[in-house]
Every structure is written in structure tokens, then in C-alpha cells.
Amino acid sequence: MKAFFHSLDAMRQGSIAILFASVLWGTTGTVASFAPNISPLAIGAFSMGVAGLLLGLFFRRHIRNDWRKLTQRPVLLAIGAFSLAIYPLAFYTSMRLAGVAVGTVISIASAPFFAVIIEKTFGNAPALTTRWVLSAIVGTIGIALLAVSETSHGKDTVQNASLLLGISLGLVAALAYTLYAWVAKQLIQHDVNAKSAMGSIFLLGALLLLPSLYFTGQHLFSTVTNALVVSYMALIPMFLGYVCFGFGLSFVNTSKATLLTLFEPVVAAILAVVIVGELISPFGWLGMAMISFCLLVQASEKQTLAQ
Template sequence: MEKAVNTSDVVKGVLAIVIASFLWGTTGTAAQFAPEISPLAIGAFAMGIGGVLLCVSARKSLVKDAPILFSTPLTFLFGSACVAIYPLAFYSSMRLSGVAIGTVVSIASAPLFAALLEYFLSKKPVSLKWFISFVFGAFGIGMLSMGKAHDAMALSASKDDQVFGVLLGLIAGLTYAGYSWSAKQHIDAGANSKSAMAGLFGCAAVALLPSLWFTGQNLFANTTHISVSLYMAVVPMFLGYLLFGYGLRTTEASKATLITLIEPLVATLFAIFLIGEVFKPLGWGGMTLVCLCLLIQSIRLPFAVKRYGKKATA
């Protein structure tokens, strides 16, 4: 039985996910200021330290909710493994295929994977509202990708790197959807949103942080590297996932990952205004469609549309 939530809480949840997506959209641009840092190191440090900070901030509720988290150990371990794999795949994808393509593939594939997980594991049907939003978002992301295709290809060392980067992006999308789904299961079971995110990220940090012994030699090589590393860990990871966990209290994982399609949009805008990348009209059209996708998820549709999707979670 689903919990009843009021409209105000739903709006706050959506807004929290939008803000989190905005913060995540800054990661690609931030990473460009420290290209000497291994993508494995930046991913492990950002997610690992972010996980530690989440555990510290949620220590009281984490102890209280530990029985809930461990009552479904397979779900907990699955989510934690997804958290550990995601940053390694995501940042490696951006390094191999370019920031634009890596971000687009990783984030754009997540809503589809999330919907499949909810359908097959949680037995939740896909709503018409979600499907309409996904169509707009998918076309928008595709146009956004083509709008930056030439710049991204220039960043790619070879065609093989491009293909491997896309495959890693798909893995990132799957694991992103995986830990979002897992966190949502724990929240629905009664765990505090901070506890759910902190538990998964804290467990993943146990695996991620030791890997820095082999990959993290350049993390603190100079002031720029230190600033980038700390920013990635504290702002997009710690604050971003606090907001994302809050949003998951009233938002299904499939809808939440769909809303985060704003991330590549933000990443693109930062690349244009801060890095100076030039955009084709097709890309601007893609941005418009992504905004439309977000708008559809943020407002109530007319009665006719709601009627078709009322048995599903919008």
C-alpha cells in the first residue's frame, strides 16, 4: 500500500531533485580543471568522502534505521555495489568519450533502467505521464548530444575509446538507477531518507576509499587539484545526495531519474558559458525538449492523461 503524500511534499521533493541535478551538472566542468587526476581517483574520492560525510550527518538516524536497512540485505548490498561502481564508470566514460557524450549516455539511460527495475522487481507499471516525459527527454538528450558531437569526438583519443566510453556510460546509467531503486525501497520500508542514502554510500565508501592507494597520487598535487577534489566530494556528492534522498521520500525512482535529465542540460550550459564551447541550433532545441520533459514531471496533467495513468505512479 502506497503512502499518501500531499501536493506540497511532492513539489518539495521534485524541487530537491532538481537542485541536486543542478549540482551534479557541475561535475564535468569541475573535472576539466584537473585533467591530470585519474577518473577512477576522482570518482572514488568524491563518492567515498561524500559517503563518509553522509554517514556522519545521519549518524543518529542511521543507528535507529539499521534494522530496516539490514532487513533486506540483498537490496542493501545491491544498492551499495551500484554506488561503488557508478562513479568509476561515470567519470571513466566522460574521460574516454568526452564530457558531453559520457554525461548524456549515463544520465539519459538511467530513467529507462529505473523503470525496468520498478516493473520487474517492484511490479509497478509505467504511467502514461512517465512515458510522455521520457519520449521528450530522450529526444532532447539525443539532440543535445548531436549538438556537441564534434567537440566530444575531438576529445576522444580513438573510435575504440568512444565506443568503450559509451558502454561505460550505460553501466553508469544502470548502477545509478540501481542505487536509486534500492534507496527508495528502504525509504518505503520506513527508513529516513538520510539513513537510506548514508547507509548505501557508507558501505560503498569502504570499497572506494582504499582504491585511492593505487589511483590517487595526483589528488592533492596542487591547490587546484585539492579544490576540485574537495568541491566534488562536498557539494555535488554530499549536498546533492542529501537533496536526492529527500526527494525520493515522495518520488518514485523512475520519476526521480527522469527529472535528473536536467543534469546534462546544466553540464552543457556550464560548458558553453565557462569553458566556451560553441553550440549548434539542434542542441538548443534539445535543451528545450529536456526542459519540457522536466515541466511535464513537475505539473499535474489534464484529467484525461491522469485517468490513463492513475493506477501507476506518475
């Protein structure tokens, strides 16, 4: 395995790491379905909060070595930490109000476009290639088809007001996700180690998130199943997933990274079919094929590391 990674260029190593993180993140919906009595806010705050503490401890040596560089950019750190804290709260509330499929689709599919806007506004990103634009269009259409497929098999009808609020919160989650990924990338480009960047953002975000469990975390450990669910969510998709994501950001720009995470809803849909027993129409399978095509195009595209 080590020889395999050494044979790949840096861009492809980063892409593979982000895709692996997306696979782990794609398991969260299925795993959370085994603990329906836990508030989605509690799941988000606990999993991201505990993972943030673990990442901070795991990367403490790197954070200590880069402490002076990190404190020279307090505004960036604050934006990153605040965005990290907002993301799981907005994301899981969006899924509760608009439905899992719609909330996930809005949060993930709109992230690449927020990434482009942010990079164009605050960075020196080069012009988008035709390849990027076409793959983004294909991927977005695919994820929309997947959402329509899943929601068409839903049993509950979401009220219009709740749906609109859920969609709005999905957009907030996408913006928050993109912002903390962009902040991490900016810190890396300012000679901060990738582990220091991710560890510091997650540690500060955890300090903002964990106090909310006082109001929402009543059932986290009320049963063995609940305890296993939240422990898995914190340790595997969040902790290990973001270790991989941080590694990938060392070699991949924010807009490409957010496109690669479109693999997450594909994994989530497959697990929903195999484990939960949900049905996906032919349009859904077509959507997954389109997303896979988008991923292949993005993973094979070479971009400069300076972005």
C-alpha cells in the same frame, strides 16, 4: 523560503529537491576541467567516497535508530553499496573513453528506462501513463540532440573501440545509478528513514571506493587547485546534492527521479558555454528546450507515493 516549501505538496517538494541536486551535479564537469591531471577514476572515487563517509556521519543517528531494520535486508544493502561504488568508476571512465558529452548522455538518458525495467520486474509499479512515455521520449530526443551538438564541436576523434567500450560503461553507470536509487526507495518503503537509507548505502559504498585511491589518487592534492577541485566535488555536488536527492526520493518514485535528473546535462552544457567557452549549435539549444519541457511535464505530474 520555509513558508514557500510548506505551501507545496510533497510531490513537488521532492521534485524541486531532485532538480536542485541535478543543478549541483551539473557543475562537476566544468569544475573538474580545472584539474586535468587528476585521473577521472580518482575524482570519482574521492568525491563519492568522501561524500559517503560524510553522509554516514551526518546521518549516524538515523542509521543507529534504523539499524535493526537495515540489517534485516542485507541483500538490498549490499546491492545498493556495490552499485554506488561501481557508478562513479564506470561513469568517469565512460567519459574518458567516449568523451564527456557522449558518456554523460548515455549514463543519464538511459537511467529512466532502467528504472522502469527494475520497477516493473521487482515492484508493483502501475502502468506507465501516456504522459510519462511522451515526456520520456521528448527528453531523450532532447538529450541526444544536445550530445550531437557538443560532440560536433569536439577537437579529438575517439577510436571506434574506445567509443563502444565507453558507451557500454555508460550503460553500466546508468544501471548502477538506477539500482542504488531503487534500493534506497525500497528501504524507505520498508519504513526505513530516507536519511538512514541514503546514509547507510553511501557509507558502505565509500568503504568500497576509498581503497582504490591507493592506485589512482597520486595527484589529488599535488596543487592548491587540485585540492580545491576535489574538495568542492566531494562537499557540494556529492554530499549536499545527495542529501537533497535522498529527501526527494521520500516523495518521488525512482523512474520519475531519474527523469528529473535529465536537468544535469542541461546545466553542464550551459556552464560549458559560459565558463569553459564551448560552442553549442542550434540543435543543442533545441535539445535543451525539449529537456526543459520534459522536466516541466514530470514536475507537474501527480503520482502515488506507494510506487
